[in-house]
Amino acid sequence: MPGKPEKSEKSEKPEKQQAQKKALGNATSLVRKFLRKSVASHPYFVRLAAEPLDLGAVWLLMANLREGISRHFIQWLATTIERVHDRRIGSLLAVQLNDELGRGDFSQIHSLLLDRFVTGLSRWRVEGSNDELLRAGQRLAQEAARPFAAADPYEGVGALVAGEIFAEKMDTALAHEMERQDLLSDDVLTWLHLHAQLEVDHAEDSGELALLIPKDEVSLAAAWRGAENFWKTLWQFLDEVHAVQMSLQRPGERRRSTVGRVAADPTARAGRETRRRAPGRDQKRSGGISPSRAARS
Numbered sequence: 685m686p687g688k689p690e691k692s693e694k695s696e697k698p699e700k701q702q703a704q705k706k707a708l709g710n711a712t713s714l715v716r717k718f719l720r721k722s723v724a725s726h727p728y729f730v731r732l733a734a735e736p737l738d739l740g741a742v743w744l745l746m747a748n749l750r751e752g753i754s755r756h757f758i759q760w761l762a763t764t765i766e767r768v769h770d771r772r773i774g775s776l777l778a779v780q781l782n783d784e785l786g787r788g789d790f791s792q793i794h795s796l797l798l799d800r801f802v803t804g805l806s807r808w809r810v811e812g813s814n815d816e817l818l819r820a821g822q823r824l825a826q827e828a829a830r831p832f833a834a835a836d837p838y839e840g841v842g843a844l845v846a847g848e849i850f851a852e853k854m855d856t857a858l859a860h861e862m863e864r865q866d867l868l869s870d871d872v873l874t875w876l877h878l879h880a881q882l883e884v885d886h887a888e889d890s891g892e893l894a895l896l897i898p899k900d901e902v903s904l905a906a907a908w909r910g911a912e913n914f915w916k917t918l919w920q921f922l923d924e925v926h927a928v929q930m931s932l933q934r935p936g937e938r939r940r941s942t943v944g945r946v947a948a949d950p951t952a953r954a955g956r957e958t959r960r961r962a963p964g965r966d967q968k969r970s971g972g973i974s975p976s977r978a979a980r981s
């Protein structure tokens with residue numbers, strides 16, 4: 685290319701660097717950015733809300749989340765605790781890790797609760813091979829693992845911050861939709877109830893975590909990179925789940941079960957993605973139903 689455009693690009697660089705520096709100047713801006721984003725506006729959730737509740741679509745999402753996050757989340761948390769030398773960050777993440785593992789109560793290990801949820805939904809499992817139906821989760825497992833293996837451990841911290849916020853929004857949207865059905869027992873729904881009630885605290889934890897990110901440019905840039913990429917990965921995961929769901933709906937490819945499709949109740953959607961009141965942190969840690977601060981799994 686001729687020299688002119690190249691010169692123009694060069695002249696833009698300092699401005700871009702300034703803007704980036706300004707954006708990185710405040711760790712809380714990282715949290716604010718993701719709090720402003722919506723997950724309920726993703727086409728997967730828009731369709732779920734607009735039609736009679738499709739428990740086959742819910743099975744597809746949860747089975748893929750189990751594949752992509754639940755099986756690996758303990759390792760990602762533990763790795764970040766080990767790699768980040770700031771013990772305050774380790775302290776926050778260790779609480780989450782403990783909760784993920786059921787706080788010593790094996791029956792409350794979150795991955796087992798999710799297994800129970802997916803098993804309860806399996807009546808509505810859509811037709812197809814696991815390779816086909818769980819590809820989104822398998823890709824998510826690969827992509828979401830990257831920040832936790834990055835050279836700078838603060839990339840993992842950034843990913844956890846964004847992941848907590850995404851999880852809060854996703855679980856809230858899902859919980860609102862599931863209120864339209866009464867086909868699943870409370871026992872099966874334990875994972876959902878647990879996470880839907882406590883995700884508000886998870887977002888608060890993200891704010892606390894972000895404030896502990898060192899102010900130097902390298903660490904902040906790593907955290908931003910981890911957060912941005914993790915959010916993008918989760919959004920693309922929903923894209924893929926939605927694409928599979930849509931492919932099952934094409935004429936001549938109607939393979940999903942229609943059992944359990946529940947008539948839409950518009951009132952159930954009121955207040956979507958609004959924040960719920962959850963037990964205070966002290967109350968939560970001292971007892972109540974299965975206290976947890978975990979984002980996913």
Ligand SMILES: [Fe+2]
Nearest residue numbers: 794978980981
């Ligand atoms: Fe969890």
